[in-house]
Amino acid sequence: MGASRPQKLSGIQKQVLSLYRGFLRTARAKTLENRAHIESLVSAEFRKNSELIDRKNFLHIEYLLRRGKKQLDQLKTVDSVRLSSTNVELSDTKQQSSG
Amino acid sequence: MASALRSAILGHVRVPVVTTGSKLLTPLWINRSTSVRSMSSHDDHLEKTQVIDRILDIVKSFPKVDPSQVTPEVHFQKDLGLDSLDNVEIVMAIEEEFKLEIPDKEADKIDSCALAIEYVYNHPLAS
Numbered sequence: 001m002g003a004s005r006p007q008k009l010s011g012i013q014k015q016v017l018s019l020y021r022g023f024l025r026t027a028r029a030k031t032l033e034n035r036a037h038i039e040s041l042v043s044a045e046f047r048k049n050s051e052l053i054d055r056k057n058f059l060h061i062e063y064l065l066r067r068g069k070k071q072l073d074q075l076k077t078v079d080s081v082r083l084s085s086t087n088v089e090l091s092d093t094k095q096q097s098s099g
Numbered sequence: 100m101a102s103a104l105r106s107a108i109l110g111h112v113r114v115p116v117v118t119t120g121s122k123l124l125t126p127l128w129i130n131r132s133t134s135v136r137s138m139s140s141h142d143d144h145l146e147k148t149q150v151i152d153r154i155l156d157i158v159k160s161f162p163k164v165d166p167s168q169v170t171p172e173v174h175f176q177k178d179l180g181l182d183s184l185d186n187v188e189i190v191m192a193i194e195e196e197f198k199l200e201i202p203d204k205e206a207d208k209i210d211s212c213a214l215a216i217e218y219v220y221n222h223p224l225a226s
Contacts, residue, residue: 009183009207017187018203024191046184 012061019068020046026076038075145197150220154212157192161185174211186210197225 027038053060151171159166164179175181175189190206197219209215219225
């Protein structure tokens, strides 16, 4: 049995991964082109934040989680992808955190 | 008299319920695949080798992975140097490949090829 100890994830890590999964799932329902676009945006954003933000900075992570959930809900409700708005919001976040 | 004897005996006899229970539990798992097989009109239960091959292909094709390092036992993060976000992406790719939806709770546990293979192989809806 190759079942070693399972990866240990904190509660907040699970929430982040769950949100990431949510984005990737939602992206699946979009057209191929939009899907690729959403995936690269979302992936870049999560990765950037994973490096930028201290893992103990729960306040900031929780803030980003709330923000991400809102963005995900928005992405889910739009039938014809309003990528532009997601795009704007994501780049918005980038500006905020880099400034 | 006979009924008194009967209740006296019944009062003392302990039927080993545990045996029945475990009998029910273990074969249920084994029977499930066989009963699914016999009942389904299309016998599309996946062969284990097929599951292994398809999962290995997914992992090998992951951009950050060196295909030569991928084995059926390989651990995504410890052996392949991936992070938890990559882990999510791989599990999502496996979901899609086998047309499954893996709940978060299960997906969080799948951190190696071995666990992925086990999960998919035992999933009745994997195709």
